[in-house]
Every structure is written in C-alpha cells, then in structure tokens.
Amino acid sequence: IAGITQAPTSQILAAGRRMTLRCTQDMRHNAMYWYRQDLGLGLRLIHYSNTAGTTGKGEVPDGYSVSRANTDDFPLTLASAVPSQTSVYFCASKPSGPGELFFGEGSRLTVL
C-alpha cells in the first residue's frame, strides 16, 4: 500500500542521547516535511525539503537536523535529546507545487 512509513512508532529516550526518526514515502513526492505536535499547540513545522538534496528550516528547527539524500527518505535527527523534545512527530509529503499533503502515522518520543 502506497504511503508514508515512520519508525519507530514509539520510543523512550534518555536525555543527551542521539536519536533518528525515520520517514520513507513511496509516492515519489518531491516535498517532505517534519512536524511536531504538542498538546494545545497544533502542528509546528520543524524542517522541510522541496526536493532531494535541499532542506529548509521551519518554525521550530533548533535541536533538530534533517537530510534528503534521495526522494524517498527524510530522516530527522536529534543530536542530543532534551525533555522539551518530548512530542509526537509527524512526517508528511506532497507533490511539487500545489497538491495534497499526506501524513505518516506519527512517532511518539519521550525524553526523560
């Protein structure tokens, strides 16, 4: 089934550890996004990529990095996790230009 796959589904992490959230899509979408969702704050954009090889910063990029080596994969890395990064993380993708945005199932991350 075509779509977006995120891994892990859930993770508990000690503060200071490095963590990479994986995102893979098989729809050949050029644009990909990472959002975090916190209670009462909706979804906030962390980083995005308009095409392979390019990335951009969103609203809340600090403490996160991304890479886009190919069209399908868009991993999000927390170099040194802090408790304020406890959140649900959603990966999304869409075609270039105007078009529908599709979401993965989310990754719940708890940093202790």
Place this chain on the structure above:
Amino acid sequence: GIQVEQSPPDLILQEGANSTLRCNFSDSVNNLQWFHQNPWGQLINLFYIPSGTKQNGRLSATTVATERYSLLYISSSQTTDSGVYFCAVERSNDMRFGAGTRLTVKP
C-alpha cells in the same frame, strides 16, 4: 511566516446539529487543506481547497482566497465526527497549520 487562525478553539454539539469552522490566514496562499485528526491521532485529508467550494457527503468547504479565509461545514453531525480539525496553508515552500478546532459530538 504566515499566520493561521482557527475558530472556535472548542465546539460541543449534540448529534444531528450543524456547525461551521473558520480558518483565517494572514497572506496569500497557493495551497489550503482541511484535516481531521481522529481520537487515535491519525491525520485524515478532508479537502484540498485553495479556492472555491467542494462537498463530500455531509462535509463541505469554501475558500475565499481574496479575503483570506476558509470555512468547513459539517451537517447532521455524528459522534464519529469528534476530533480536532486543522486548517493548513502553504506559501513560500512550507505548510503551516492553525491550532485546530476540537469538536465533540455528544449522542
């Protein structure tokens, strides 16, 4: 970046009632979507509607791009409509979300 405001923040309805959710945005956009987040956290596309009006069953949406707002109409609401409704807009290569409207439909 572009600002997106949704209203009301919370809405409680009796089953069978109708409702209108509003999304205002601060600048011109080239993409607007409505999403429903169900109680399990899944984000479901409802409408891709940068302009005009669309209908899908009991739901319909209208975007007036020149006046920078969009409306989502829910008619004959059902308990399964409960959840959070988000509006998202795109300008300059990123998509920004409003804070959402939390809808509770009581039986």
